[in-house]
Amino acid sequence: MHPVLLAALSLLPIACVAVLLIVLRWPASRAMPVCYLAAAGLAFLVWGVPTVQLAAATVKGLLIAAELLFIVLGAVLLLNTLEESGGLATIRQSFRDITPDRRVQVIVIAWLFGSFIEGSSGFGTPAAVAVPLLVGLGFPAMAAVVAGLIIQSTPVSFGAAGTPILVGVSQGLGSDPAVHEFAANLGYPDWHAFLAMIGWKVALLHTVAGTLIPLLVVSIMTRFFGKNRSLAEGLAVWRFALFAALAMTVPYLAVAWLLGPEFPSLLGGLIGLAIVVPAAKRGFLIPQGGESWDFDEPERWDPQWTGSQATASGPASGRPMGVWTAWLPYALVAVLLVVTRVSLFHVGGLLTRAAIPVHAIFGTSISHDLRPLYLPGTVFIAVSLITLVIHRLSGRAYARAWTKSLRTVAAASTALIFTVPMVQVFINSGSGSSGFDAMPLALARGVEQLTGSAWPLFAPLIGGVGAAVAGSNTVSNMMFSLFQFHVGLRIGVDPTWIVALQAVGGAAGNMVCVHNVVAASAVVGLLGREGLILRKTLIPFGYYAALSGVLGCVIVWWLSL
Numbered sequence: 082m083h084p085v086l087l088a089a090l091s092l093l094p095i096a097c098v099a100v101l102l103i104v105l106r107w108p109a110s111r112a113m114p115v116c117y118l119a120a121a122g123l124a125f126l127v128w129g130v131p132t133v134q135l136a137a138a139t140v141k142g143l144l145i146a147a148e149l150l151f152i153v154l155g156a157v158l159l160l161n162t163l164e165e166s167g168g169l170a171t172i173r174q175s176f177r178d179i180t181p182d183r184r185v186q187v188i189v190i191a192w193l194f195g196s197f198i199e200g201s202s203g204f205g206t207p208a209a210v211a212v213p214l215l216v217g218l219g220f221p222a223m224a225a226v227v228a229g230l231i232i233q234s235t236p237v238s239f240g241a242a243g244t245p246i247l248v249g250v251s252q253g254l255g256s257d258p259a260v261h262e263f264a265a266n267l268g269y270p271d272w273h274a275f276l277a278m279i280g281w282k283v284a285l286l287h288t289v290a291g292t293l294i295p296l297l298v299v300s301i302m303t304r305f306f307g308k309n310r311s312l313a314e315g316l317a318v319w320r321f322a323l324f325a326a327l328a329m330t331v332p333y334l335a336v337a338w339l340l341g342p343e344f345p346s347l348l349g350g351l352i353g354l355a356i357v358v359p360a361a362k363r364g365f366l367i368p369q370g371g372e373s374w375d376f377d378e379p380e381r382w383d384p385q386w387t388g389s390q391a392t393a394s395g396p397a398s399g400r401p402m403g404v405w406t407a408w409l410p411y412a413l414v415a416v417l418l419v420v421t422r423v424s425l426f427h428v429g430g431l432l433t434r435a436a437i438p439v440h441a442i443f444g445t446s447i448s449h450d451l452r453p454l455y456l457p458g459t460v461f462i463a464v465s466l467i468t469l470v471i472h473r474l475s476g477r478a479y480a481r482a483w484t485k486s487l488r489t490v491a492a493a494s495t496a497l498i499f500t501v502p503m504v505q506v507f508i509n510s511g512s513g514s515s516g517f518d519a520m521p522l523a524l525a526r527g528v529e530q531l532t533g534s535a536w537p538l539f540a541p542l543i544g545g546v547g548a549a550v551a552g553s554n555t556v557s558n559m560m561f562s563l564f565q566f567h568v569g570l571r572i573g574v575d576p577t578w579i580v581a582l583q584a585v586g587g588a589a590g591n592m593v594c595v596h597n598v599v600a601a602s603a604v605v606g607l608l609g610r611e612g613l614i615l616r617k618t619l620i621p622f623g624y625y626a627a628l629s630g631v632l633g634c635v636i637v638w639w640l641s642l
Contacts, residue, residue, distance in 0.1 A: 082517070088527020090127055091520040094120040094507055095550065098595055103616055108609035109496035109599050117503040120520075124506055129514030137442035138509040141449045142502030144439060148456055149205075149497055149596060153603045154490045155461025156209035160217065160604070161482035162465045163410060166472035169217045171407035176218055180361050182373035183220065184299045184318045188325045189361065190214055191228040192295045193353040196236040196329055200347030201418040203241030205552075205591070206457045207232065208601040210414065221376060222388035222605040224306040226614055229601055230592050231298050231621045235291030235330070236346035237554050237588035238283050242422050243342035246280045249555035250584060253562030260566060263576070277341040282581035284337035284345055288330040290585070290628045296322035297621050305617060306386065308377040318374075321366040329353035347419070385613060388606035402472065410468045417460045429455065447509055493603030496611070500596045504550055508560070521547055521560050534572050537633040540565055540579050541586025541626045548590030552597060557587035574637035582633040589625035592618045 097119045101112035121139075124130040163169040176186050194214075195207035208229040215225035238245050254260045255272070269275035299322055300315030307314055333349030340348075361367065376382070420426045437451040453459060469479050511519030518526065525543045532539050543565070547557030565583040569576030591597055598611045598618070607614075 084523070084530045085527045087517060087523045088525075088530075090123065091524040091527070093123055094503065094520070095546065102595070102612035103619075104612075106612040109500065109595065109611040110608065112612075113496055113499035113503060113595070117499045117506070120503045120506045120510075124510040124513065124520070127515065128510045128517050128520070130506075130510055131513070133443045134445050134447070134509065134512070135506060137445040137447040138505040139502040140442050141439075141447050141509075142505035143498060144449050144451060145505070146494075146497040146501040146596075148451070148453075148458075149501065149600050150490050150494055151453070151456055151458040152206070152209055152461070153458075153493055153600055154486055155456075155458035155465070156206075156213060156604050157489045158482060158486040159410060159414070159461045159465045159468070160213040161485050162468050162472075162474065162479065163407075164217065165478040165482050166468060166474045167402055168407040168410065168468070168472055171402050171404055172214070172411075173218050175404045175408065178362075179358060180364075180367065180373065181375065182318075182367060183376060184303070184315065184374050185321065185361050185367060186218060187215065187220070187228050187298060187302060188295045188322060189354070189357060190218075191232045191298060192325060193329060193350050193357055195229065195232045195350070196333075196346050197350030197354065198415065198418065199233070199236040199240045200344065200350055201242070201415065201422050202457050203237075203244055203422075203555075205233070205597050205600055206418070207236075208597065209457065209461070209604055210411070212601050213604050214411075216388070216605045219376070219379075221306050221379075221382055221386035222602075222607045223386040223610065223614060224302050224376075225605060226598070226601045226607060227305075227617045228298050228302060230597060230614070230618050231301070232294060233591035233597065234589045234621070234625055235287045235294055235333075236350065237591050238287060238584050239280070239333075239337070239342055239344070239346040240554070242344070242347065242424065243280070245554040245558055245584060245587065246276055246283065246342040249553075249558030249587075250279060250562050250580060251276055253559045254566060254580070257563055257566075260563070267577075273341070279577050279581055279584070280342035280345075281334075281337045282578060283342075283584045284334050286581060286585045286629055286632055287588070288334045289632060290589075290625050291330055292323065292326045293624075294621070295326045297624065301617060301620065303374065306376060307374075308381075314374055317368050318366075321361075324360070324366050325353065325357045328356040343423070347423075385610055388602070406471065409471060410464050413464045413467060414460060417464065418457065421455065421460065446512075447505075489603060489606055492606070492608050493599060496599045496608065497596060497603075500599060501552070504552060504596070507550055508556070521550065522564060525561060525564055529568055535634070536568050536572055537574065537579060537582060537637050538630040540568075540582035540633060541589065541629040544583040544586030544588075545590035545593070545622060545626050548587040549594045552591075552594045554584070554587040554591060557590060558584055561587075569637075575640055578633060578637050578640075582629060585629045586626055589622055589629070592622045592625075 097116045101107045195211045198207045212229040264275040303315035304312045329349045332352040333345040337345040432455040440448040565579045566576040569579035
């Protein structure tokens, strides 16, 4: 079959998601079963994938969906525990003490705190932490979800202590001796040094594209969720937004150069917080002379914006407490995520050894290891139990927190138990009787046929589609890094830059990943409106992929002159 036709067929499951969620605005709980059947039918009828392999891919998807639901449960439980204890009311006030301006609050929480959490944990954890925190501060649930997803871009390539580079790119490229020979000829006989060089190129591209992300977050928030639906109100804080962006991206780039791929997002977010929070308290670069920007009264919000979780409009629960006591649970989350993810502490290795192997499912090559102790959900639940003690919460109040949390997770389960299996069928569609490449690789080869030497412009898009489907920058890099490397060789440019474009696009793809949208929405009880959220996150994803592609074209063709 012609590569372009095969690519068009490979695109059908993705097109199904786009049409049902974004065009027809079906809820994910209704759309994703249809999309799962479309992917499975295509894999069986065209790719010739045996039913046993489809069943194995489906089971793996269900296992991953269970892990995602566990993360959602932990995040929601911690939020509800803080709501019951009164800690959330104190946290709200502490942010008002920094500034009552919602534009500044979203930059501090989503961009800076979110980048730090992404750098330490990955797994989509920033949305699970930042989104409910924003809702607790009084943001419309949909505005919080959109903000939390948009920042799932710049820090993602170095999330979980550099996993997308150190595991994704490394495993994607490491099996090919030609890549090792290329690295040695380039002066990098040490594999880790070669990965660090690619990581620095990734950081450079992210630094340029990511510098506008805080301004995009704020502008989309004021345009779609503000009282006046005004883009200008978001752009009015451009000086502070750029300052906050550079406070993170400059250290981020320096750390990538000096220390390698493990710490750019973690240290960039932490240094950014240390710089920006004191500056915000002093009103540095924040527009003066008018009222601080805020949303309209909650009763005037569009009903589609609100979820089932508590917002700042209601009365405070629990008892008054000090700021440090209120913030202690989130501080513990940050510390535990760093300790369990950074190899320096040797804790993550112990937790991952407590794995439940599910190998050779139904006799196929498809396997999955369940690592419940390593999942961020375990950290959230552990901190929730600690909060029960340090906030002196009653057993009845804690039981209410569990009840509300379990209801939220139950509502999210229908969408996720079809979304993730669809993804796994898509990824594991190779090795069928047709002899075709798996759908993601067939799609990439078709695009290569159409683009030729203009490939650098489209390389981030392929990475983004891979991450949007797989729900992981790491998996996207594993699938496509070697393909991208060889395309670079074929068109006569430095292939390491093409791999870097892959990693950057893969990071941006998290903004439009359906199961990320479902999981983030579930945390704040906003299920059924996934299409509306995707309509908004497509804007920054398009910006990120396009700008990265243009930068890639300029760099590789300038270097080849």
